[in-house]
Amino acid sequence: MAKGKPSQAETSACRLYLVTPPVLEPAAFAPRLIDALDAGDVACLQLRLKNCSDDDVRRACDVLRPIAQDRDVAFILNDHPRLAREMGCDGVHVGQTDTPYRDARKIMGADAIVGVTCHDSRHLAMVAAEEGADYVAFGAFFPTATKIAEHHAEPEILHWWSELMEVPCVAIGGITAANCAPLVTAGADFLAVVSAVWDHSDGPGAGVRALHAAIAAAPKVWTTITETDEADAD
Numbered sequence: 001m002a003k004g005k006p007s008q009a010e011t012s013a014c015r016l017y018l019v020t021p022p023v024l025e026p027a028a029f030a031p032r033l034i035d036a037l038d039a040g041d042v043a044c045l046q047l048r049l050k051n052c053s054d055d056d057v058r059r060a061c062d063v064l065r066p067i068a069q070d071r072d073v074a075f076i077l078n079d080h081p082r083l084a085r086e087m088g089c090d091g092v093h094v095g096q097t098d099t100p101y102r103d104a105r106k107i108m109g110a111d112a113i114v115g116v117t118c119h120d121s122r123h124l125a126m127v128a129a130e131e132g133a134d135y136v137a138f139g140a141f142f143p144t145a146t147k148i149a150e151h152h153a154e155p156e157i158l159h160w161w162s163e164l165m166e167v168p169c170v171a172i173g174g175i176t177a178a179n180c181a182p183l184v185t186a187g188a189d190f191l192a193v194v195s196a197v198w199d200h201s202d203g204p205g206a207g208v209r210a211l212h213a214a215i216a217a218a219p220k221v222w223t224t225i226t227e228t229d230e231a232d233a234d
């Protein structure tokens with residue numbers, strides 16, 4: 001089959017969005033967080049604790065929030081807008097079965113960051129953006145052991161979104177230094193990662209450096225061959 005004419009688009013800078021492990025002991029985790037954040041540019045840290053009490057979340061915020069904010073890294077709490085506001089977080093991330101975006105925004109106020117999980121759905125992302133979300137998150141792009149991911153996204157959705165919309169998009173799910181290049185080239189504004197940083201064999205700082213090197217090395221131009229292109233070439 002003849003090759004069609006590629007469509008090309010330049011991509012812009014892609015930054016790291018770190019998500020904590022789902023279980024952590026704040027005092028023990030603090031030096032690992034410092035190692036990660038001092039290794040290179042990180043835009044956001046999301047505190048994502050699962051199956052723990054509100055007081056556990058408060059204790060983790062008290063220890064980890066200053067470490068992030070002192071380094072100009074936005075501190076975002078997963079799932080809990082009321083706790084996010086109470087604890088002085090910069091924002092909250094909500095999923096499709098969490099507090100609805102509009103309620104989260106009312107709780108957090110106009111200036112806070114509110115991000116929304118949109119799985120692999122263009123429709124959910126359009127709704128979230130129209131409602132005022134600060135970013136939309138697509139995933140999971142790759143298999144992940146961090147959680148049971150029920151949706152699978154392809155890099156095309158990042159390209160489609162970034163061509164059409166100003167609202168930033170986050171890619172999440174199984175992302176590593178070895179596999180992130182297509183997501184960067186497709187136009188992801190942020191790569192959200194858990195295990196690629198916290199489980200890196202040489203420590204979290206090495207994980208951040210490896211991701212930065214991979215982002216810098218990713219091809220700058222997205223190339224697709226559409227069915228129309230192929231028909232034109234016949």
Ligand SMILES: Cc1ncc(COP(=O)(O)OP(=O)(O)O)c(N)n1
Nearest residue numbers: 078093094095096117137170172192
């Ligand atoms: C940046 C980012 N994207 C997606 C998610 C997933 O949120 P959700 O679907 O609510 O699932 P849980 O993380 O709450 O298990 C996220 N947390 N962060």
Ligand SMILES: Cc1nc(C(=O)O)sc1CCOP(=O)(O)O
Nearest residue numbers: 139140144146173174193194195
């Ligand atoms: C928290 C989360 N949300 C996902 C989604 O697809 O919405 S995937 C995921 C886990 C990301 O961890 P890792 O980088 O270790 O794969």
Ligand SMILES: [Mg+2]
Nearest residue numbers: 079094095098
């Ligand atoms: Mg959630």
